[in-house]
Amino acid sequence: MEHEFEPTGYFNSFGSHEPVLTIASGDRVRTSTADAFGNGRDGEPVATRGNPLTGPFFVEGAEPGDVLVVRLESIVPNRDHGYTISSIAAHLVDADYTSELPAREVVTWSVDVEAGVATLSDEAATPREVQVALRPMLGCIGVAPAGGQAISTATSGPYGGNMDYREVEPGAVVMLPVFVPGALFFVGDGHAVQGEGEIVGTGIEISMDVAFSVELVKSSEVAGEVRWPRMETATHLIALGNARPLDQALQHATTELVRWLCAEHGYDTRGASHLLGQAGEYDIGNVFDPAYTVAAKISKAALGE
């Protein structure tokens, strides 16, 4: 079934909130997201700032232990401007360099979706103009966490959350462990583009039109256990780990990718070590949020798949 859902309210936490729509495995949803500062498609405030979420979407029949498979079909900025912060975060440079950093202010980029570029004119910066190619993505994607928790959209965990990972983009398939009945799926925090690491603390924050479809994999059909978000792109299998410090995020991601290869791709840990040791890859999602995000990846080419 196809759903059109225009949000009238937003949540600032991933939690067991009242569902806004019930959908079924196989359904497709067209909706929209406000930007991280709470502004909608008209550039006016529609939500409380701090990554307001669209959702939750209740997936019929989803139970703890199942896996929710979300295919991101399109993510398109629905207005002509977005916001970033004007300085690399202080904790990402050497401590004795922090005094060289500029003020942290909001600046506004022009976003031209047709041309595929965003442009910033900033009198206070050298050079005065910066232009970057668009690569729309969602900073926030996830389900309600376990145990009745409601966790701020500032951070992330096994349930997904504010992972700020650039490959959460159109065409990607995101697999999320289900912790509560109905899964309670959320999206938000669109970025017209974002550098790896989200080192200024934002991508180009913008409202989005989003389309996705969902499939539910029942626990009985899940090989092994999905403990962290997984992704499949055109070229790679990806496991995500969310934690501080980076070392721990990398441990979670590496472990989840090994477990995946062992559960579903015909490897044991020795075979997975051989493969990942010589062909594995990593991306840094973000190093800004309370939990950092690391992606452990293996190309389908290297897998021979």
Add this chain to the structure above:
Amino acid sequence: MEHEFEPTGYFNSFGSHEPVLTIASGDRVRTSTADAFGNGRDGEPVATRGNPLTGPFFVEGAEPGDVLVVRLESIVPNRDHGYTISSIAAHLVDADYTSELPAREVVTWSVDVEAGVATLSDEAATPREVQVALRPMLGCIGVAPAGGQAISTATSGPYGGNMDYREVEPGAVVMLPVFVPGALFFVGDGHAVQGEGEIVGTGIEISMDVAFSVELVKSSEVAGEVRWPRMETATHLIALGNARPLDQALQHATTELVRWLCAEHGYDTRGASHLLGQAGEYDIGNVFDPAYTVAAKISKAALGE
């Protein structure tokens, strides 16, 4: 001038050791490296294990504060087999998963330079055969550190060292700060290929034929200060940071890239924040050695260069 240098001895530390050859800015050197276990082109022991280094090469006129620019012209495995370790290192998976890891044993890969592939047959692993594409690189590249230190080839620092970074490959230009007269340049630890992070603790360890040329940039011509190794590839500018934990390696690399953009590419820190915030990239060199390595990168395309 062209030099052919066949090593007859090796060092296991980056230090102010007796030079093996004196070269001048503009010179080109053809030499070879033993593998990390100390084996040479015949597969027989020629050096003490633990990343034996070829060098040091004394660069005429090099003084502390200068920058040594090394162009890696070719790095070619000079035998038909290499070694890896059979397990992901225990500190790279979740602590409660370490018991699932296999034994850490040396295994031998067949390396076919013509075909560009390495193949492992391992009865103890599933699957029994793994094949990966070659991508030769040097794990160790650097100069003598400051203060009369001699530092094990296990680790790395501002002087370079055992960075185990995949983009230290043919075509790359590596820029190293000079700390002692003559710079005292070393190479070693060739990998037929290595996964990002070097998570088993090795690439495919193999002896190499190596060719490189050097240019010396005097301190008077250096804009700003080069505190960490920098690189230029066909597509990117790269700054390297070496430290534990990953967070600190990333701080060093990010700071060095910002400093570089400000000193030589027309940016101030606000402009660099705008650019790197939305177009910056990171690679993980290694997460195995005592100092980890992170690369902060910006594409020449994003720079408009």
Add this chain to the structure above:
Amino acid sequence: MEHEFEPTGYFNSFGSHEPVLTIASGDRVRTSTADAFGNGRDGEPVATRGNPLTGPFFVEGAEPGDVLVVRLESIVPNRDHGYTISSIAAHLVDADYTSELPAREVVTWSVDVEAGVATLSDEAATPREVQVALRPMLGCIGVAPAGGQAISTATSGPYGGNMDYREVEPGAVVMLPVFVPGALFFVGDGHAVQGEGEIVGTGIEISMDVAFSVELVKSSEVAGEVRWPRMETATHLIALGNARPLDQALQHATTELVRWLCAEHGYDTRGASHLLGQAGEYDIGNVFDPAYTVAAKISKAALGE
């Protein structure tokens, strides 16, 4: 006013749950806590495992920005046995030593409150008997976090939480920032004693009789801002930081202590640096929970107070 409150239900998250009792500034409460596994004074299950909390206590007039000052008057084990886990957590030893660790099993200690000792007889261990002195404390103490969040009692944050810090013991005064109306104060997770760091993941987990009194400091009377829990003991001022890794917990704690000295004790940051640089102290609360806890301390003697 004096309150006797015997809990009939427990929460497993710090959140804006329905208050169990309304109290006023100056009131004293006598209540009890279940142990971390959910067992009460009779040793029988009374709550869901995972640090069930007693509370929340709604403090009349408390508003965001206020500070809740809690004096811990008594914390007394109310039964004769408690539980620990039989192994140091794997992430607290070198990764290559994890295979030497024993199984993680629950073992039962005899707790003699009169004699002030706990004794474990464990046939599987050498030596078979271990005896330690009691030092009762609360692992969990805190208020509801901001933003409608409900956060698992596994972890901690600016609101307090599962800090597992040994000095949260009788006689200590704990100062907590208030984030929601009524503050919503919780206690739980009593330990008959706990080693520094809580390296096996538990103290001797036991149910407790607890007495505390509260004072409310209105925001208008707060000098500066209280961002993290603070404590006062007979001998020290203490600021707590909760985060991973330890380095970040230490940053939070150090910053909070400096801010406190500057806001209320007549120091500027230079004077505080002189004092803390030569007389400051640290404790490690826990290195087991998702957020670690570090205490930055200064003795009243060193302060001349």
Add this chain to the structure above:
Amino acid sequence: MEHEFEPTGYFNSFGSHEPVLTIASGDRVRTSTADAFGNGRDGEPVATRGNPLTGPFFVEGAEPGDVLVVRLESIVPNRDHGYTISSIAAHLVDADYTSELPAREVVTWSVDVEAGVATLSDEAATPREVQVALRPMLGCIGVAPAGGQAISTATSGPYGGNMDYREVEPGAVVMLPVFVPGALFFVGDGHAVQGEGEIVGTGIEISMDVAFSVELVKSSEVAGEVRWPRMETATHLIALGNARPLDQALQHATTELVRWLCAEHGYDTRGASHLLGQAGEYDIGNVFDPAYTVAAKISKAALGE
């Protein structure tokens, strides 16, 4: 035998330097150390700044695998003033607080050994005067590292080094693994007192008169293996770990203490977990140097020894 040794030269690295004196197991040495800035007992420069070391002392018969046991008999400031830095290091506070920190300048304290106090008058600070009790200690103590390395006195490792740990004080016994023939023992970097963590980057840096005695334990008499420095004080057994981040230093220290309890005190890892889990302690040595230092401790009382 008793030795009086007045240094005439100093080293700025722990390395296999020419011995200044040969001593035997059982010998006692009276010597002196320059301060960290290179100033001697007259307050004048006598050495290159950066923790100049007195030594190395060649211990007859010491071989790799042995353990050098050093009893610190006295450590007494031999002049009336010392130096500190005027600000907590930027990496030890929250990144957004670094701009609040004062300048990092050298300030001079009056040191009154008779009265046991140090006093700073600093017009630029509030309050203008700070006084702290003396507690003399050595920041640097160690032997030559393995593999012909020479490692800056800025940092530390398995060989000891610049650990900046307050309990390296008179009465303490320090046990160091031997890596090279003769052990090559060094001391330096005296502090009239130092706060835990050395958070300004210095104690009160002062020249010292030092007396110590050595005993050599041959490898054949060593139970198990000593991988990290160990200490015995009047009240505690202590194992030291040196690394970044703090988490890793703590892993090393914890592992070494468990190994020690298992090798020499009648524990297995399960028994050691029971004891350390409920009675273990930690100190933070330093969080300033390239390698941080953590001490894992158990009281002799808790051991029943």
